[in-house]
Amino acid sequence: MTAPIDVSEAISDTAEPKVIEGRSLWSIAWLRLKRDKAAMAGGIIVALLVIIALPGVNDLVIKTFGHPVNDFHEDILDPVFGTPHGAFGGISSNFLFGIEPKFGRDLFSRIVGGLQVSLLIGFVATLVSVAIGTFLGILAGYFGGWVDSVIARLMDVFLAFPLLLFAIALAGVLPDSMLGLSGNGLRMAVLIFIIGFFNWPYIGRIIRGQTIAIREREFVDAARSLGASNSYVLFREILPNLIAPIIVYSSLLIPTNILFESALSFLGVGINPPKPSWGAMLSDATDYYATAPYFVVVPGLAIFITVMAFNLFGDGLRDALDPRSK
Secondary structure, three states, rough: OOOOOOHHHHHHHHHOOOOOOOOOHHHOOOHHHHHHHHHHHHHHHHHHHHHHOOOOHHHHHHHHHOOOOOOOOOOHEEEOOOEOOOOOOOOOOOOOOOOOOOOOOOOHHHHHHHEEEHHHHHHHHHHHHHHHHHHHHHHHHHHHHHHHHHHHHHHHHHOOOOOOOOHHHHOOOOEEEEEEEHHHHHHHHHHHHHHHHHHHHHHHHHHHHHHHOOOOOHHHHHHHHHHOOOHHHHHHHHHHHHHHHHHHHHHHHHHHHHHHHHHHHHHOOOOOOOOOOOOHHHHHHHHOOOOOHHHHHHHHHHHHHHHHHHHHHHHHHHHHHHHHOO
């Protein structure tokens, strides 16, 4: 007779021990974000828009699928009304989004060119706001006392400032050249300054509140007890723990800045023609909303899709990085 086989020993000898791997907070946040289908869709659209807005890629897309931004095609416009021939604004394989009335420029090329302007101003203005708001917010939250009072009153002043009226007034007295800049380069720099410099209190208040909560944590007390300086505690202990809210609220601030730039261009104090801008295209379209309503729809949809994608992605980031906010 053969000896009985110990099944438990056989299984224990052949089975490999299962390794349990820990997950970082960022990997857990990524898993949460992947489960949010709306946020992932928004993130994909945002990534695609950013890639298209890159200088070399932007020119390549226009050259491949469209026509030069400021080329006129008046020969395919109605000589009486100045509107394009054909349905839906003259859409065809040659003009993917149709052509604009009066001048006959390719709408696709102007939408792609305007994307570059909107994202550049939106991103850089957000960077300025985040830098100022984070610095002043972390100082106010950490030191408290008179420092907090002064910065808090400064925030109230900036929040009460009539930003739109100031932008319109500044555009009226803007010189032709200043600080080595001229034309639309100067106007873009001024827009970035106005939008970025006057919007920092929104993120500053958030960073201040987060800093007040973090400064009472044990690791901050431990750093102080070891003799760490205030600058070390601020920028080596507290600031790394603010990365998540900074990323989240930056992603939500970008679409707000894009809308503000479009509003200024719509009012005529933004980018000057012939440089394409979505707000300026909407302003031009108001003269043709009755005869060529499609000209209003295209730039309006461009703004809507861009802002919606950023908002969906920003909301998803907030839920993924701070699930308690639900």
